[in-house]
Each structure stands twice: as C-alpha cells, then as structure tokens.
Amino acid sequence: MFKKMAFAFGVVAMGASGAYLFIYLYRWEWNRAIMAGVFLIAAEIAFVAAAIFDRIKALEKSIATSEREAPSKDTLSLIHDNAPPQRDHFGWLDDTENLNVFIPFLMGAGLVASAVAWAIERVAAATARPALERGLAGRLAPISLPVSYPVPAPAPTTPRNGKATLHRQAIALAVAILIGTVGIDVLGDATQTRPDVLQSGTQSAIVVDIDIHGSPRATGEALESLWAVCRATVPNEIVGGMSALGGSRYQLSVEPALGKYGERRLRGCLEDTTIDNVQGRVVSIST
Numbered sequence: 001m002f003k004k005m006a007f008a009f010g011v012v013a014m015g016a017s018g019a020y021l022f023i024y025l026y027r028w029e030w031n032r033a034i035m036a037g038v039f040l041i042a043a044e045i046a047f048v049a050a051a052i053f054d055r056i057k058a059l060e061k062s063i064a065t066s067e068r069e070a071p072s073k074d075t076l077s078l079i080h081d082n083a084p085p086q087r088d089h090f091g092w093l094d095d096t097e098n099l100n101v102f103i104p105f106l107m108g109a110g111l112v113a114s115a116v117a118w119a120i121e122r123v124a125a126a127t128a129r130p131a132l133e134r135g136l137a138g139r140l141a142p143i144s145l146p147v148s149y150p151v152p153a154p155a156p157t158t159p160r161n162g163k164a165t166l167h168r169q170a171i172a173l174a175v176a177i178l179i180g181t182v183g184i185d186v187l188g189d190a191t192q193t194r195p196d197v198l199q200s201g202t203q204s205a206i207v208v209d210i211d212i213h214g215s216p217r218a219t220g221e222a223l224e225s226l227w228a229v230c231r232a233t234v235p236n237e238i239v240g241g242m243s244a245l246g247g248s249r250y251q252l253s254v255e256p257a258l259g260k261y262g263e264r265r266l267r268g269c270l271e272d273t274t275i276d277n278v279q280g281r282v283v284s285i286s287t
Helices: 002-026 030-068 073-081 099-106 108-143 162-191 219-233 260-271
Strands: 204-212 237-246 249-255 278-286
Touching: 002 030, 002 162, 204 219, 204 260, 219 237, 219 249, 219 260, 219 278, 260 278
Parallel strands: none
Antiparallel strands: 204 249, 204 278, 237 249
C-alpha cells in the first residue's frame, strides 16, 4: 500500500511540475520555470532509482533462493567441462637439456618445500572443489539459459490486412508529428521576444502590490529594486516616478504604452521570484 501511495505521489509530482514548467515559460517567469524543471528532474530520478532498486532486490531474492536449492546437474557438468586444465607443478624436471634445473633438485630444502606445497594443494583441491562448484552453480542458476528450448505451439492467428494496419500507423504518426510541431511552435511564439508596435503619446499605468517576507526594508525601496531589474525586459521608460496608492500598492507609469508582448514580459518579471524575500503582484495594467 505504501509503495502504491509513493508511486501515485510521484506521478502527481511529475505531472504537476511538468505542467507548471510550460506554464511558467509561457508567463515569462524564468526562475519559477527553473524550479519546476528541478522538481521534474528530481521526480524522474526518483522513478529511475526505484526501478533499479526493485530489480536489484528481485535479483538478490532470486540468488538467495537458488543458493538454498540444489544446483542442477546440467550446470555442474558445464562447470566441470569448462574447468581449467590441471597444472603440472614439476614440469620443469622434464627440461633435461638445461643444467640449471638440477640446482633446486640438489637442494634438499627446496625439494622438501615443493613436496609439502604440492601435497597441501592436492588436499585442498580435493576437499574444496565440490563445495565451490556447487556454490558457483547455485549462483549461476538464476541467469543460466535452459539446456533445451521448448518449441511453443503456434497460436491461432486471425488474418490481418497488412495495408490497413500500415495505413493506420502512418496516420497516427502524421497526427503525432502535427501535434508536436504545433505545440512547439505555440510555445516558441509564447516565449520569444517579439517587437511591439509602440505608439507615441500613450502611457500605461501599472498598479503593483508589493509583499516583503522577513525583511525590514520599505515597500517603496523594494519596488525600486524590482523595477531596476525588470526594466530591461521592456524598452519603455518610467515617467512621473512611483506614486503610492496606500498600503503596499504603488502605481508606475511608463511611456509609450506597453504592447502585448511587453506587458507579458514585464508582468512575468514583476511576479517572478526575481529578488529574494520580495514578491510583486500586478493588480492591473491600463492604457
């Protein structure tokens, strides 16, 4: 139950972060789009990590189960057939043409040490080989291929019209390409800088509400700092300064009046998390 709840929560988090990523891009709120993208990547990494952990647990469980079971004779025979050849520890004695081989033979200590080592190795090989091979066969059982592959009976098939199926697949592919192209074009138009037609002699009145979190600075100073950052998004110049409307609301007048794209860019910058602890909200924009 907990696993299903975690999976559902991950799906909701991934869907919400992906949706808000495109929403913030459309609104020109770049900092929030970056945060939504980070949450989206984190959710994807969590899904991938969960899938990898599940596969590792399943493999560990399969190996633990196979170690408790007796290995098959086929696996043991394959290990015996592919075992390395036995070493000839005294093969150097066969080289009678080289006089140097008699030097260790004449040394009693070397001969005794070689004989003891050979005896120990023979005893160890004779006593440890079955256990090692059985353990190896048990570990290889989960990933070993079957010796004989059963031939499944042919399933009854219904005749299909290959041309009709290919035609439907081509239509589905064309529709997917069309939707993707239109979506990319709409998103590109929404997030690209477009020049507005500016009319001289007009002004835009922008009413902004400033909210400050945990900072003693005045709202007027916070709005001035926010405008200093966001004025680069539009070519319009502020006129008449900033007039206080009471409370935390202020009015800005820019000349000439904002166009469609300029209004969207400025609104997105003022309402984005552009400055720490300062949050702006555009109440209205009138021409």
